[in-house]
Amino acid sequence: MLRLQERGCHNVNFVSPSHVVPQILRAVTLAVPRGLNIPLVYNSGGYDSVETLRLLDGVIDIYMPDAKYGRDDVALELSHAPGYTGCMQAALKEMHRQVGDLEVRDGIAVRGMIIRHLVLPGNLANSEMVMKFIAEELSRDSYVNVMAQYHPAWRASEGGRSPVFAALQRPITAREYRYAVSCAKENGLTRGFP
Numbered sequence: 001m002l003r004l005q006e007r008g009c010h011n012v013n014f015v016s017p018s019h020v021v022p023q024i025l026r027a028v029t030l031a032v033p034r035g036l037n038i039p040l041v042y043n044s045g046g047y048d049s050v051e052t053l054r055l056l057d058g059v060i061d062i063y064m065p066d067a068k069y070g071r072d073d074v075a076l077e078l079s080h081a082p083g084y085t086g087c088m089q090a091a092l093k094e095m096h097r098q099v100g101d102l103e104v105r106d107g108i109a110v111r112g113m114i115i116r117h118l119v120l121p122g123n124l125a126n127s128e129m130v131m132k133f134i135a136e137e138l139s140r141d142s143y144v145n146v147m148a149q150y151h152p153a154w155r156a157s158e159g160g161r162s163p164v165f166a167a168l169q170r171p172i173t174a175r176e177y178r179y180a181v182s183c184a185k186e187n188g189l190t191r192g193f194p
Contacts (some may be wrong), residue, residue: 001031005038010108013041021052028059039110046083050057056098063095063113064194067144070129077164078124087149102143102191113138114192118147119180122167127180135187144184146193149175 001012001175014024019109028040048066067088069075075084096111102112115138117130127146134142156168 001027001036002034005021005036009038011041011145012036013064015043016045017042018044018048018052022043025055025059037040042095044091045079046088046091047079050088050090050094051082053091053094053098056185058098061099061111062102062109063099065095065113066116066118067092067130067134068118068125070126070133072114074126074164077162077170084104086131089137092134095157096138096142101139101141112143114143115179116145116147117149117180119172120150120168121170121172121176123176123179124164124167125180128183129187131183131187134164134184135189140188141191142189143192144189146177146180146184148172 002067004012014020017024027050028036033087039083040059041054041062041064042060043064044066046067048065068079069084069088072085092115094114099112102114103110115134117125117127119125119127131144134144150172152169152171156165184190184193
């Protein structure tokens with residue numbers, strides 16, 4: 001972390017870090033007295049334990065979770081994540097409690113939360129449900145990165161398994177992306193997308 005700071009990095013980004021939180025905490029206790037002062041980013045899929053997140057209160061500067069799905073059945077089938085929506089919502093509430101809405105200085109994120117939402121074909125992500133949750137339960141000033149880069153890969157070609165998988169066999173359309181953005185705007189969200 002100190003070497004990254006010395007090289008001019010704007011932050012230290014921990015990717016999918018849930019399983020190494022004890023090591024992160026230990027490393028930070030060693031690095032801060034030696035001068036670590038750039039923001040620490042917790043970059044996760046949003047399927048995080050609130051108890052674990054509470055250990056990071058006052059340590060993490062920027063949370064960057066996914067808000068992948070609005071429905072548990074889709075989350076279970078596509079990500080094998082039982083109870084995803086309740087877990088994700090509780091985690092995002094805790095993250096937001098700790099750091100609030102995104103703060104940017106001189107074009108660089110310094111504190112807060114950046115929520116990522118990947119638009120899926122056939123609205124499998126249920127964007128309307130995700131955006132409503134963000135606006136009503138977190139903040140209408142939330143920064144939501146509405147992502148258009150879904151590309152069929154890995155098991156997406158196994159479309160015969162179910163209607164859910166069948167929808168994943170193609171990239172999203174411009175219309176599907178516009179729908180997700182319109183869901184955000186209809187809920188009063190304005191940050192992070194065109």
